[in-house]
Amino acid sequence: MSLDPFLLWLESTSLSVWVREEPSIYAFPLILSLHTIGLGFVAGINAVIALRMLGVAGSIPIAELRRFLPTMWASFWLNAVSGVVLLIGYPTKALTNPVFYLKLLLIAGGVLLIRYIAPRVFASDAAGEAAAARMRPLAWAALICWVGAIFAGRLLAYTHSRLLQGI
Amino acid sequence: MEPLQIWLVRLLEQDNPVAPIMRTAWGWPIMESLHFVGLSMLVGAIAIFDLRLLGVGRRIPMAAARRLVPWGLGGFALSILTGITFLMTEPNQYIYNSAFLLKIVFVMVAGLNAAIFALTPFGRQLPDNGGATPRSAKVIATISLCLWVATIVSGRLITFYRPGICKPDEARFVATCIP
Secondary structure, three states, rough: OOHHHHHHHHHOOOHHHHHHOOOOOOHHHHHHHHHHHHHHHHHHHHHHHHHHHHOOOOOOOOOHHHHHHHHHHHHHHHHHHHHHHHHHHHHHHOOOOOOOOOHHHHHHHHHHHHHHHHHHHOOHHHHHHHHHHHHHHHHHHHHHHHHHHHHHHHHHHHOOOOOOEEE | HHHHHHHHHHHHHOOHHHHHHHHHOOOOHHHHHHHHHHHHHHHHHHHHHHHHOOOOOOOHHHHHHHHHHHHHHHHHHHHHHHHHHHHHHHHHHOOOHHHHHHHHHHHHHHHHHHHHHHHOHHHHOOOOOOOOOOOOHHHHHHHOOOOOOOOHHHHHHHHHHHHOOOOOOOOOHHHHHHH
């Protein structure tokens, strides 16, 4: 079963055409900028949490890092929405590229890890410290997921085999 | 500013060992990825540090938050170094690009802002756990967050302000290449 008829339909929707063809700086360039701002906060805050679990800045009371989760999740949803809009603009480019699915897998990994880590490490300083010591491999895994997602995302610009239906 | 720009491009275009590596299939994509990894490290450290100054995570002593500064500086260094490889490979795509010039201004002002915080009494004697932050420090933190976000935005806009091929001896050079 080919995705092509669906992709052709998606590319003909007015939102898709708008993302690709609207020349305003407040269209595609702004969406891309929002996606990059979100990337910085999602990967950055997750990296700080992982690094703290690995012993960096050990004088930070570990459970207090929970206060930065709302910023991280807000940035995550900013990127989910901006990412879907970018996907609607160029669905063939992403969905025919295996690297895009790798990026989604790495993001899913990072999300599952922080959802598993947060309630254990942020329960209290003492319990969190013990949990962090136990879960160091997961902290490494989180770092690998977010760095990998950045690489995969960047490579999307270079590895696509098709741009649009017919191109 | 044109003579300075022309001089800079000529200087950067001189034989350098970076450009051939960057022009391989993997050179540019890997450097871009590392540029974004550095960006994330910087933003992560900045987010914790500046939001702490603004009152998020008040149980974190400022001395502890400062431990993240080397990681932020490390991320910044990674982005600067990878950024220089782009600049050395395609100098005229940046030197004549108004988005890039704006980005450099944002980075320099952000650096100045951080230096003011680090080197003047504004950043000294901040309260530890739970204490309120002086207004001056909150202003500096807000400016810092805004400037780094502006740096990201202007960086992303570089692609949309590409000047085309710019050679100083071409007739339309001033019209198309000087922002």
